[in-house]
Amino acid sequence: MKKKNNWKKPTIKHSKLTKYNYIVQYPENLKLGKNFDIGTFTYLNCKYGVEIADYVQIGSHCSIYSHSTIDNKKGRVVLKKNCKIGTHSTIMPNITIGENSLVAAYSFVTKSIPDNEIWAGIPAKFKSKIKTID
Numbered sequence: 823m824k825k826k827n828n829w830k831k832p833t834i835k836h837s838k839l840t841k842y843n844y845i846v847q848y849p850e851n852l853k854l855g856k857n858f859d860i861g862t863f864t865y866l867n868c869k870y871g872v873e874i875a876d877y878v879q880i881g882s883h884c885s886i887y888s889h890s891t892i893d894n895k896k897g898r899v900v901l902k903k904n905c906k907i908g909t910h911s912t913i914m915p916n917i918t919i920g921e922n923s924l925v926a927a928y929s930f931v932t933k934s935i936p937d938n939e940i941w942a943g944i945p946a947k948f949k950s951k952i953k954t955i956d
Contacts, residue, residue: 831856851888861909870915871898878902881909881927888915902937911946922952 832840834849844864846852851868855875861882866872870888878901880886886907889896897916901907905919908927913919918934925931926942926949935941938952 848888855903870896873898873900875901875903875905875921877904878906880907881911883910884912886913890915922954924952 831854832842834840834846834852836849837845837847839845842860843862844860844866846866846868848868851871852866853871853873855878857876858874858878860880861884863882864880864884865886867887867889872886872888880901884907886899888899895915899913899915900918902919902921904922906924907913907919908925908929910927911925911929911931913931917931919925919931920935920937920939922938923935924940925935925946926940928944929942929946930944931941931946933946938954940949940952941947942949
Protein backbone atom coordinates (compact mmCIF):
# COMPACT_ATOMS: atom_id res chain seq x y z
CA MET A 823 0.00 0.00 0.00
CA LYS A 824 1.44 3.34 -1.01
CA LYS A 825 1.55 5.77 1.92
CA LYS A 826 0.54 9.39 1.40
CA ASN A 827 3.37 11.84 2.09
CA ASN A 828 1.30 15.03 2.09
CA TRP A 829 -1.41 13.75 4.43
CA LYS A 830 -2.65 16.11 7.19
CA LYS A 831 -5.06 15.49 10.06
CA PRO A 832 -8.38 17.28 9.59
CA THR A 833 -9.81 19.82 12.03
CA ILE A 834 -12.40 18.04 14.20
CA LYS A 835 -15.11 19.84 16.19
CA HIS A 836 -17.85 18.30 18.36
CA SER A 837 -20.88 17.24 16.28
CA LYS A 838 -19.71 19.11 13.15
CA LEU A 839 -18.91 17.54 9.80
CA THR A 840 -15.22 17.52 8.97
CA LYS A 841 -14.10 18.64 5.53
CA TYR A 842 -14.27 14.92 4.63
CA ASN A 843 -17.91 14.71 5.75
CA TYR A 844 -17.63 12.46 8.79
CA ILE A 845 -18.79 13.49 12.26
CA VAL A 846 -17.27 13.08 15.73
CA GLN A 847 -18.89 13.54 19.11
CA TYR A 848 -16.54 14.18 22.08
CA PRO A 849 -13.42 14.73 19.91
CA GLU A 850 -11.41 15.43 23.07
CA ASN A 851 -11.60 11.65 23.66
CA LEU A 852 -10.42 10.73 20.15
CA LYS A 853 -6.80 9.65 19.74
CA LEU A 854 -5.60 9.65 16.15
CA GLY A 855 -2.57 8.14 14.49
CA LYS A 856 -1.34 9.22 11.08
CA ASN A 857 -2.41 8.48 7.52
CA PHE A 858 -5.83 7.15 8.52
CA ASP A 859 -8.85 7.36 6.22
CA ILE A 860 -12.41 7.81 7.49
CA GLY A 861 -15.17 7.56 4.89
CA THR A 862 -17.95 10.00 4.16
CA PHE A 863 -20.91 10.03 6.56
CA THR A 864 -19.19 7.91 9.20
CA TYR A 865 -20.16 8.63 12.83
CA LEU A 866 -17.73 8.36 15.77
CA ASN A 867 -19.07 8.50 19.35
CA CYS A 868 -15.96 9.05 21.47
CA LYS A 869 -17.58 9.67 24.85
CA TYR A 870 -15.55 6.87 26.50
CA GLY A 871 -12.63 6.97 24.08
CA VAL A 872 -11.84 5.95 20.52
CA GLU A 873 -8.31 5.31 19.28
CA ILE A 874 -7.55 5.11 15.58
CA ALA A 875 -3.98 3.98 14.88
CA ASP A 876 -1.77 4.62 11.87
CA TYR A 877 -2.98 3.56 8.41
CA VAL A 878 -6.49 2.56 9.56
CA GLN A 879 -9.17 2.66 6.87
CA ILE A 880 -12.84 3.10 7.75
CA GLY A 881 -15.42 2.90 4.97
CA SER A 882 -18.29 5.29 4.41
CA HIS A 883 -21.46 5.23 6.49
CA CYS A 884 -19.89 3.38 9.45
CA SER A 885 -20.85 3.88 13.10
CA ILE A 886 -18.35 3.50 15.93
CA TYR A 887 -19.75 3.73 19.44
CA SER A 888 -17.88 4.05 22.73
CA HIS A 889 -21.33 4.56 24.30
CA SER A 890 -24.59 2.95 23.27
CA THR A 891 -27.62 4.66 24.81
CA ILE A 892 -29.99 1.85 23.76
CA ASP A 893 -28.42 -0.78 26.04
CA ASN A 894 -26.13 1.53 28.06
CA LYS A 895 -22.97 -0.29 27.00
CA LYS A 896 -19.81 1.78 27.20
CA GLY A 897 -16.08 1.38 26.77
CA ARG A 898 -13.09 2.41 24.70
CA VAL A 899 -12.90 1.36 21.05
CA VAL A 900 -9.42 0.69 19.64
CA LEU A 901 -8.70 0.29 15.94
CA LYS A 902 -5.14 -1.02 15.70
CA LYS A 903 -2.61 -0.26 12.99
CA ASN A 904 -3.59 -1.01 9.40
CA CYS A 905 -7.01 -2.51 10.18
CA LYS A 906 -9.85 -1.97 7.73
CA ILE A 907 -13.55 -1.46 8.46
CA GLY A 908 -15.89 -2.07 5.51
CA THR A 909 -18.62 0.36 4.51
CA HIS A 910 -21.83 0.50 6.57
CA SER A 911 -20.32 -1.47 9.48
CA THR A 912 -21.08 -0.83 13.15
CA ILE A 913 -18.55 -1.22 15.98
CA MET A 914 -20.07 -1.42 19.47
CA PRO A 915 -18.45 -0.20 22.73
CA ASN A 916 -15.48 -1.85 24.42
CA ILE A 917 -14.11 -3.41 21.22
CA THR A 918 -10.59 -3.74 19.83
CA ILE A 919 -10.00 -4.48 16.16
CA GLY A 920 -6.60 -6.13 15.78
CA GLU A 921 -3.66 -5.02 13.69
CA ASN A 922 -4.09 -5.80 9.96
CA SER A 923 -7.58 -7.23 10.56
CA LEU A 924 -10.50 -6.67 8.23
CA VAL A 925 -14.19 -6.19 9.04
CA ALA A 926 -16.34 -6.92 5.98
CA ALA A 927 -18.90 -4.41 4.73
CA TYR A 928 -22.24 -4.28 6.55
CA SER A 929 -20.91 -6.10 9.63
CA PHE A 930 -22.07 -5.60 13.23
CA VAL A 931 -19.09 -6.04 15.59
CA THR A 932 -19.94 -7.08 19.16
CA LYS A 933 -16.68 -8.88 20.06
CA SER A 934 -13.04 -7.88 19.87
CA ILE A 935 -11.16 -9.14 16.84
CA PRO A 936 -7.57 -10.47 17.11
CA ASP A 937 -4.73 -9.38 14.83
CA ASN A 938 -4.68 -10.66 11.22
CA GLU A 939 -8.25 -11.94 10.96
CA ILE A 940 -11.25 -11.38 8.69
CA TRP A 941 -14.68 -11.09 10.32
CA ALA A 942 -18.07 -10.60 8.68
CA GLY A 943 -21.80 -10.68 9.33
CA ILE A 944 -24.50 -9.71 11.79
CA PRO A 945 -23.19 -10.27 14.36
CA ALA A 946 -19.66 -10.39 12.95
CA LYS A 947 -17.98 -13.79 13.17
CA PHE A 948 -14.52 -15.12 12.36
CA LYS A 949 -14.13 -16.06 8.68
CA SER A 950 -10.40 -16.62 8.16
CA LYS A 951 -6.84 -15.73 9.09
CA ILE A 952 -4.85 -13.23 7.04
CA LYS A 953 -1.49 -14.60 6.00
CA THR A 954 1.34 -12.22 6.79
CA ILE A 955 4.65 -12.01 5.01
CA ASP A 956 7.60 -11.95 7.43
